[in-house]
Amino acid sequence: MIRTKHVASLLVLGALAAFANTAAAAECSATVESNDAMQFNTKALTVPKSCKTFTVTLKHVGQLPVTAMGHNFVLGKTADIAGITADGMKAGAAANYVKAGDARVVAASKLIGGGGSTTVAIPVGKLKAGEAYTYVCTFPGHSSIMRGTLTVK
Template sequence: MAATPASADPCAATIESTDAMQYTVHELSVPASCKTFTVTLKHTGKLPKTVMGHNFVLGRSADIDAINRDGMAAGAANDYVKPADARVIASSKVIGGGETTTIAIPVARLDAGERYTYTCTFPGHSAVMRGSLALKP
């Protein structure tokens, strides 16, 4: 399912996450004309972030498994993202049920033709909580 912007803004999208370890949007298309692409992540579940936390971490598809592995090792204190990881293009804090966070993706860091993946790096979630992101001309 492709992202439908929450408003008329082509440089923004909203993704919901659930207690069933799912993102409601599995594909984002980012216009190259945007300076920043903003993603709002809403956790529509009820469970706390210590039990069913979700985040949004974007990287090149080729790097995403290593980003996830290093993120899990970084632990909850770092929102399951390795500090200063150059492979991470954008990431959010971990949120729990009823919470919302916003991620600013610097479009200048995206390359046309490159494959990007966003995932939740909370332990055990990355295998099922993934989506693709593409830069469109």
């Protein structure tokens, strides 16, 4: 009898731990959708400082090809976004419109077209609470519309 109660307690504790791990993983990830109308469906992301890595899945729910309506997810300090975007345009499509080795870029995804998806890992240790961060699409002409804020809490 005591053994059965002990096993049942262990099962309950195991289920609670699995639930806690799933909840923690959910807090450390987000999905952002983009479309053929040059829009992100999410204008703000909050990253818990307890996360080691924050993962963003970018989904392109449109139908246009990457050459016509490609989207990416590029994160940097808000003050650096104009420079990141300008240098990304110079880098071109082959570089996903992100300058190689750009230290201002905290994280960047590859460029995707309609129906595609990609994932980008943001190292939370590189982010500072209280700093203003912006994410944009650096495809030419998109960054003025396709943008959002990222906050660490």
